[in-house]
Amino acid sequence: MQRLFAIIGDPVKQARSPDVFNALAAERGVDAIMLSLHVGAEDFAGVLDGLSGVRNFEGAVVTIPHKRAAFLQCGSHGRAAEAAGVANVVRKTGDGLHGDLFDGFGMVNALRRAGVEPDGRSTLVVGAGGAGVAVAFALAEAGAAPIQVRDRDTDRCRQLVHQLTQSGYPACEFADDFQGLRLVVNCTPLGLDPADPLPVAPERLDPDCVVADAVMAGRATRLTAAASARGHAVVPGEEMLAGQMPAIWSFFGLPGETDISAAKR
Amino acid sequence: MQRLFAIIGDPVKQARSPDVFNALAAERGVDAIMLSLHVGAEDFAGVLDGLSGVRNFEGAVVTIPHKRAAFLQCGSHGRAAEAAGVANVVRKTGDGLHGDLFDGFGMVNALRRAGVEPDGRSTLVVGAGGAGVAVAFALAEAGAAPIQVRDRDTDRCRQLVHQLTQSGYPACEFADDFQGLRLVVNCTPLGLDPADPLPVAPERLDPDCVVADAVMAGRATRLTAAASARGHAVVPGEEMLAGQMPAIWSFFGLPGETDISAAKR
Known part of the structure; x- marks a missing residue:
């Protein structure tokens, strides 16, 4: 019986996960889609309730705007999901759904695949919601430092800074000084709609600052388009999801090594 | 966006509909699965409720044991579904689900594809439930005559005979005389489980009597195996479903001619 998986979102048309996943399945001879x-x-x-009743449905990747709802529908969570209060993957267990969050892991992988090593890199994370928490922690674990955080919700901005420093990472609220920044990651939803304002002003960035975007719009966002036009290296949101597919493959209990390079195609 | 369709059943592993459907989609260049x-x-x-919330899900084929439940969940029905009180296909409409029943149509097609013309053929339909009603009416419309009906539930057996005769078709209750029968169709669920008793005794059939089975077991049923062993031409249940796929394709609103031969592969 074919094992069924899904990516659930709105929009979702642009999602590359099925292509990456289905290529892995074909390569490994696994009857899964x-x-x-x-x-x-x-x-x-x-x-999600309905799918849970399908016996050969096993799990899903969850994207905008469902990550918080997915977290709430799960009876248990992995560490990253627990910390962020959102989930981007769910799998069926004998006893309800289990959720986890691979966005941070995926962003670090995507950066490295683009030749951008986070270690020692002065970084600004824009947005302290679920994606921001996941990305900030993964970057901190990968050695990015210092990490500055900005969010128009100052309470949750301070809360993320507090969580990071409590965990031993050098982090602070953004001081509006773009000098010396070598990585900016947009973790707000700004850019999903082409009419959205820019989450940061590219003209204030140093030329060697890498611009990464967690938004998956199926096209360049205003941010990545503007940054590219100014000569910055950019990493789009699609890469963040592609970068986590091998780990998600294993999360789903599918057989084979979680070789990151296998998802590079 | 890929258009999603399903076949829903228990068991469903043996279903060939996806192969036939997906081959049609590939041949016609339609992004549907x-x-x-x-x-x-x-x-x-x-x-089914959950799937209805998936915007790119458009419809399903429904098989054992869900045909009655599918009928009940639909807000509107085609003529064959209305007559039988069961549905084997549902599609989303702007206003809920619409159900219909193509089993009878599929059985007639399957017989013809096997070189068995129903017209003028003395026929026994075993089972007067949803499948029996559908098959009996389709065979009657195709000219099979006389049609005899047998069901251990004598009330529903008489009701089907009444419906047929009211519609102008020569039909009667089975008189336990197998002489001259040239087609027997099993429309009971007997055969799904290998331990089921036989719905008819093959040793009582004339050698040129064709044996068709509406049961989809993913293997020969006891009935078709025994009939084959005695030299009868047999038409298995999988053929009944394959025989209706081009019509189901159109029911789902998918583009292209409903060329029966296209499903013959």
């Missing part, structure tokens, strides 16, 4: 499911926020809980 | 969903009776309503 990942499908793109276009689901609005109002239907997410019902869809 | 049909998946096998293994769903128990207790989960069917929730799964």
Whole structure:
């Protein structure tokens, strides 16, 4: 019986996960398939409930705007999901759903695959929501330092800084000084809609500052387009998801090594 | 966005519909896929509700044991589904689900593809449930005559005979005389489990009597195996479903001619 997996989002048309996943399945001779499911926020809980009743459905990647709802629907969570309060992967267990969050891991992988080593890199994380928490912690673990955080919600900005420093990482609130920054990661949803304002002003960045975007828009976001035009190296959100597929493959209990290079195609 | 379709059943592993459907999609260049969903009776309503919330999910083929539940979950029905009180296909509409029943159509096609013309053929339909109603009416429309019906539930047996005769078809209850029968169709679920008793005794059939089975077991049923061993031409249940795929393709609103031969591969 074919093992079924899904990516659930709105929008989801642009998602590359099924291509990467299905190529892995073909390469490894595993009878499994990942499908793109276009689901609005109002239907997410019902869809996930319904899918849970399909015996050969085993798990899903969850993207905007469902990551918080996915977390809430899970009976248990991995460490990263627990810390961020959101989940981007869920799998069926004998006893409900288990959720976890691989976005931070995926961003670090995507940067490294683009030749950008986070270790020792002065970094600004814009957005202290679920994606921001995941990305900030993964970058901190990868050695990025110092890490500055910005969010218009100053409470949650301070909370993330506090979590990072409590964990032993050098972190602070953003001081509005772009000098010396070598990496900026947009973890706000700004850019999903082409009419969104820019999350940061590219003209204030040093030329060697890498610009990464967690937004998956299926095209260049205003931010990555503007940064590219100014000569910055950019890493789009699609790469963050592609970068985590081998780890997600293992999370789903599928056989084979989680060789990162296998998802590079 | 890929258009999603499913076949839902328990068991469903043996279903050939996805292969036939997906071959049609590839041949016609339509970005659509049909998946096998293994769903128990207790989960069917929730799964169908959940799938309805997936915007790119458009419809499903429904098989044992869900055909009655599918009918009940639909807000509107085609003529054959209305007559039988069961549905084997559902599609999303702007206003809920619409169900229909192509089993009878599929059986007639399967017989013709096997070189068995129903017109003028003395026929016994065993089982007067949903499948029996569908098959009996389709055979009657194709000219099979006389049609005899047998069901251990004598009320529903008489009801089907009444419906047929009211519609102008020569039909009667089975008189336990196998002489001259040229087609027997099993429309009971007997045969799904290898331990089931035989729905008819093959040793009582004339040598030129064709034996068709509506049961999809993914292997020869006891009936088709025994009939084959005695030299009868047999038409298995899988053929009944394969025989209706081009019509189901159109029911789902997919583009292209409903050329029966296209499903013959």
